[in-house]
Amino acid sequence: MIYFNTHKFYIGNLLAILMLSGCASLKQPRQDSQLEVTALSAFDGTYMNSFSTNDDAEFSSLWNQLTLAEKLDTLDFQKATIALQAIGNNKIRATWLERGIEKKSILLKGKLKNGYFVSHHKRKVVPIPLIYGTIKNNQFQLWLDRDDQLHVDRLQNRWGWAFLFLAGKDETRNYQYKKVKE
Numbered sequence: 001m002i003y004f005n006t007h008k009f010y011i012g013n014l015l016a017i018l019m020l021s022g023c024a025s026l027k028q029p030r031q032d033s034q035l036e037v038t039a040l041s042a043f044d045g046t047y048m049n050s051f052s053t054n055d056d057a058e059f060s061s062l063w064n065q066l067t068l069a070e071k072l073d074t075l076d077f078q079k080a081t082i083a084l085q086a087i088g089n090n091k092i093r094a095t096w097l098e099r100g101i102e103k104k105s106i107l108l109k110g111k112l113k114n115g116y117f118v119s120h121h122k123r124k125v126v127p128i129p130l131i132y133g134t135i136k137n138n139q140f141q142l143w144l145d146r147d148d149q150l151h152v153d154r155l156q157n158r159w160g161w162a163f164l165f166l167a168g169k170d171e172t173r174n175y176q177y178k179k180v181k182e
Contacts (some may be wrong), residue, residue, distance in 0.1 A: 003022045003071040004037060006107045013078070015100045026116075026139055026140075026141045026155050026172070028113055028114040028115070028116045028118070030051050030114075030115075030152065031143065031145070033147075034077060034115060034143055034145060034146075035143075035145060035146055035147050035148075036115055036146040037112065037115045037116075037117075037143070037144060038111075038112075038115075039086070039143070040086035040088075040089065040090075040091075040092060040112060040117060041068055041086045042144060043084045043086060043092060043117060043142060043144065043150070044072070044084060044085050044086055045083070045084060045148075045150075045179050045180070046081050046082070046083045046084075046097065046179070046180040047062055047077070047081065047082050047083075047084065047150050047177040047178065047179055047180060048056055048062070048082075048177050048178045048179075048180060049061050049062045049063055049077050049081055049082050049096075049177075050062075050077065050078050051079040051175045051176070051177065052162070059072065060173075060175055061077045061080075061101075062082045062150075062152065062175070062177045063077065063080065063082055063094070063096055064077075065140055065154050065175060066082070066094050066108060066140065066152070067106060068119070068138040068139075068140065074158065076098060079098055080097065080098055080103070081097045081098075081106055081180055082094055082095065082097070082177075083095040083097055084150075087107070089111075089112070090109060090110060090112075091107055091108065091110075092107075092108045092109050092110075092117060092142075093105060093106070093107055093108070094106050094107075094108055094144075110141075112164060113141075116141045116143045116145060116153075117141060117142040117143075118139070118141045118142050119139050119141065120139075121137055121138070121139050122137070122138045122139065123135065123136065123137050123138075124136040130163070130164070131162075131163065132161065132163075133160055133161050134158070134159070134160035134161075135157075135158070135159055135160065136156075136157070136158050137155070137156075137157040138154075138155065138156055138157075138160070139154075139155045140152050140153065140155070141153045145176075148179045149177065149178055149179060150174050150176070150177045150179065151174060151175065151176050152174070152175045152177070153172060153173070153174050154172065154173050154174075154175065155170075155171070155172050156169075156170075156171045156172075157169075157170045157171075158170075
């Protein structure tokens with residue numbers, strides 16, 4: 001008689017899934033125009049929220065890149081500016097401003113790595129071993145160029161399985177936001 005411990009089997013599969021979910025990550029290559037950032041306070045300032053004036057600009061707004069939310073926040077995004085302020089060594093407060101009035105605020109957690117502020121991963125895992133599962137991984141990193149413009153590199157990694165069939169999609173995009181002259 002063969003003894004099969006299902007509890008260990010499920011835990012083993014779950015651990016394998018969690019390890020595989022961390023495979024995609026943002027790289028920190030040195031950009032020619034990149035400013036050397038040694039402190040989070042270098043990101044302090046107010047930036048335009050809109051990346052472009054296209055009809056779908058709300059998808060690429062600075063606020064929606066920073067929140068890593070699945071639902072878009074379109075609270076008059078074209079008139080908004082986003083203020084960033086370093087808090088300690090591993091947090092930045094992002095504040096949604098309209099005509100200088102605070103509407104919302106979030107805390108971005110991450111770390112400074114090679115001149116980039118790299119956010120913590122935002123993962124969502126739905127595992128049903130051998131039957132169905134999905135893994136979503138979202139992350140961003142901020143960097144400044146020599147013209148004091150903010151760049152956001154955004155990683156979206158998704159994959160899943162149904163029975164033994166695997167599928168996945170990795171997407172990395174870069175957005176640039178102008179700093180508001182103060």
